[in-house]
Amino acid sequence: xxxxxxxxxxxxxxxxxxxxxxxxxxxxxxxxxxxxxxxxxxxxxxxxxxxxxxxxxxxxxxxxxxxxxxxxxxxxxxxxxxxxxxxxxxxxxxxxxxxxxxxxxxxxxxxxxxxxxxxxxxxxxxx
Amino acid sequence: xxxxxxxxxxxxxxxxxxxxxxxxxxxxxxxxxxxxxxxxxxxxxxxxxxxxxxxxxxxxxxxxxxxxxxxxxxxxxxxxxxxxxxxxxxxxxxxxxxxxxxxxxxxxxxxxxxxxxxxxxxxxxxxxxxxxxxxxxxxxxxxxxxxxxxxxxxxxx
Numbered sequence: 001x002x003x004x005x006x007x008x009x010x011x012x013x014x015x016x017x018x019x020x021x022x023x024x025x026x027x028x029x030x031x032x033x034x035x036x037x038x039x040x041x042x043x044x045x046x047x048x049x050x051x052x053x054x055x056x057x058x059x060x061x062x063x064x065x066x067x068x069x070x071x072x073x074x075x076x077x078x079x080x081x082x083x084x085x086x087x088x089x090x091x092x093x094x095x096x097x098x099x100x101x102x103x104x105x106x107x108x109x110x111x112x113x114x115x116x117x118x119x120x121x122x123x124x125x126x127x
Numbered sequence: 128x129x130x131x132x133x134x135x136x137x138x139x140x141x142x143x144x145x146x147x148x149x150x151x152x153x154x155x156x157x158x159x160x161x162x163x164x165x166x167x168x169x170x171x172x173x174x175x176x177x178x179x180x181x182x183x184x185x186x187x188x189x190x191x192x193x194x195x196x197x198x199x200x201x202x203x204x205x206x207x208x209x210x211x212x213x214x215x216x217x218x219x220x221x222x223x224x225x226x227x228x229x230x231x232x233x234x235x236x237x238x239x240x241x242x243x244x245x246x247x248x249x250x251x252x253x254x255x256x257x258x259x260x261x262x263x264x265x266x267x268x269x270x271x272x273x274x275x276x277x278x279x280x281x282x283x284x
Contacts (some may be wrong), residue, residue: 021212021219024201064243091226092243094233111221113148 002120003035010036011123014054016047016070017062017089022112026060026089029116035123043075051077051084058123061106063090063097071097071104078105085126089114134279137184138266140227143275144220147272149199156267156274165265166255168276169193170208172221174246176229179239182261182281184225186217192273193217194269199272208250221246 001009003011008034015026015037027037039054044086045068051112059077074086088101098109110122158243159165162283168191175183187195190208197205197216216261226241233239263280 017220019215019219021197021200021215028202061131072212091223091230093227112226113144115147 001034002124003030003033006061009033011058011127012036012038012056013123014039014041014047014050014056014059016041016044016059016065016073018065019062022062022089023065029114029119030123032090033116033120044068044070044076047073048076048080051080055081058085058087058090058126059121060087060089060110060119063088063092063101071106074101074106075104085123086093087119087122087126089119133182133281134264134266136228136231137224137279138248138268138277139274140224140266141186143227144224144270145275146225149196151199151270151272154269156269159265159267159276161258161263161265161278162259163262164255165278167249167251168274169250169252169254170213170217170244171249171254171256172217172246173249174221174225175244176225176241176242177244177283180232182242182280184228185256185263185276186220186221186224187256187276187278189273192254192275193250194268195272196217196220214248216251217247217248218226221248221256 004013015023023040039050043065063070085107087108088106089110093111107126108122132239132265169190193208194205197213200216229241261280265276265277265278
């Protein structure tokens with residue numbers, strides 16, 4: 001069970017994606033390994049608003065979303081907690097987007113489509 | 128039949144997603160040069176793109192195939208192609224296929240700066256897909272759950 005920490009508690013995740021199906025796919029990949037998706041947000045603003053009350057171990061962040069995109073949300077969350085691990089999860093892997101993601105403090109980039117091991121390994125890498 | 132080369136990144140992305148994300152066995156179903164219109168098989172995902180290239184991608188399949196693809200994505204069974212989660216799965220499929228294709232094109236052609244529109248999904252029998260001012264090319268891909276048509280129209284191609 002790779003989603004369980006040394007103290008026996010689950011690694012907590014906030015899944016940020018405007019697609020409910022994508023959020024369901026993230027949960028389907030993580031929960032069998034013991035990870036706990038403790039919060040879901042459908043856009044960047046919701047993620048920023050939820051963040052303080054949730055404080056997950058890691059955030060998976062889509063890029064293209066309505067209201068506030070994932071890059072802006074990552075910047076705002078990093079301004080609250082610069083040590084918060086954030087993984088970008090997106091089908092858009094243009095080099096300019098990757099560079100901007102790194103500049104905004106995104107810790108790891110995982111492309112869609114992902115296999116369960118891809119996202120799990122990304123999470124374990126940033127913790 | 129000669130295939131418009133601009134469809135290639137979209138076909139490669141579709142094959143990758145069907146194999147890697149959904150785990151389907153696939154094989155080639157042939158190439159079609161479309162005229163102004165074609166008849167949908169019952170479930171169509173449309174993603175537009177703009178920037179250095181302007182056009183749109185349609186991923187078309189039977190409703191039964193769409194339901195099975197949605198089940199492969201979420202792990203849940205569905206009763207009808209019009210179920211909200213089947214429609215959402217189609218949209219996500221279009222978003223991922225379009226995103227991967229555009230990434231490939233943008234990284235191979237710096238400066239094109241192509242971006243996608245949000246996907247639209249249509250479910251229903253007898254829909255005619257009509258293209259104004261552009262011709263399109265289609266590639267058919269056979270999967271374990273039915274045949275998928277990848278249709279791409281690029282303005283000026």
